[in-house]
Amino acid sequence: MLVGDSGVGKTCLLVRFKDGAFLAGTFISTVGIDFRNKVLDVDGVKVKLQIWDTAGQERFRSVTHAYYRDAHALLLLYDVTNKASFDNIQAWLTEIHEYAQHNVALMLLGNKVDSAQERVVKREDGEKLAKEYGLPFMETSAKTGLNVDLAFTAIANHPPPHRELKQRSMKAPSEPHFRLHDYVKREGQGTSCCRP
Numbered sequence: 796m797l798v799g800d801s802g803v804g805k806t807c808l809l810v811r812f813k814d815g816a817f818l819a820g821t822f823i824s825t826v827g828i829d830f831r832n833k834v835l836d837v838d839g840v841k842v843k844l845q846i847w848d849t850a851g852q853e854r855f856r857s858v859t860h861a862y863y864r865d866a867h868a869l870l871l872l873y874d875v876t877n878k879a880s881f882d883n884i885q886a887w888l889t890e891i892h893e894y895a896q897h898n899v900a901l902m903l904l905g906n907k908v909d910s911a912q913e914r915v916v917k918r919e920d921g922e923k924l925a926k927e928y929g930l931p932f933m934e935t936s937a938k939t940g941l942n943v944d945l946a947f948t949a950i951a952n953h954p955p956p957h958r959e960l961k962q963r964s965m966k967a968p969s970e971p972h973f974r975l976h977d978y979v980k981r982e983g984q985g986t987s988c989c990r991p
């Protein structure tokens with residue numbers, strides 16, 4: 796499931812991954828929730844990913860809350876050209892803590908790195924935040940495709956969490972995070988992984 800402020804590029808990231816295209820031009824905000832399927836080959840086994848694209852707008856928050864519970868993995872996005880979207884990551888983590896399964900796979904993504912001129916969030920700031928919460932981190936671009944496949948395949952390689960709902964310790968990541976870290980570190984180029 797993709798989460799993060801409105802306009803950070805969740806839909807575009809998903810469309811890039813699914814269809815290899817970029818939705819340039821008019822920004823059409825997601826209403827409530829949407830999903831797309833993609834079949835991936837994971838170690839010779841076909842895995843069908845059902846990817847939920849949530850609306851970032853505050854007014855749809857109660858709709859999206861209902862979907863956290865069933866999510867096996869979350870990609871949490873901010874926009875490197877939008878400081879507010881980065882500052883809101885803390886609030887998104889609180890929400891995830893409250894509604895998602897305690898051991899859901901979680902990765903932080905700083906999107907729109909192609910917009911170098913407009914960048915206001917430094918890569919190091921993203922790395923620092925990710926490290927603070929023990930999250931794998933990478934910068935992406937739905938426009939150029941940078942790290943898009945890697946982000947989704949890392950998540951697809953991650954085993955589903957147990958189904959019980961427990962409180963997640965925000966500062967003490969559970970074992971699955973470490974496996975995600977290792978995958979991203981092994982497969983990524985120019986990405987970073989931040990062990991706490």
Ligand SMILES: Nc1nc2c(ncn2[C@@H]2O[C@H](COP(=O)(O)OP(=O)(O)OP(=O)(O)O)[C@@H](O)[C@H]2O)c(=O)[nH]1
Pocket residue numbers: 799800801802803804805806807808818819820821822823824825826849850851852906907908909910935936937938939
């Ligand atoms: N330069 C650049 N623009 C992007 C990128 N990703 C998305 N955009 C643009 O950002 C705008 C918002 O993208 P969306 O994918 O619709 O944003 P969203 O997070 O799904 O927004 P909500 O549905 O409201 O939650 C669009 O105008 C996109 O063209 C990117 O990687 N680089």
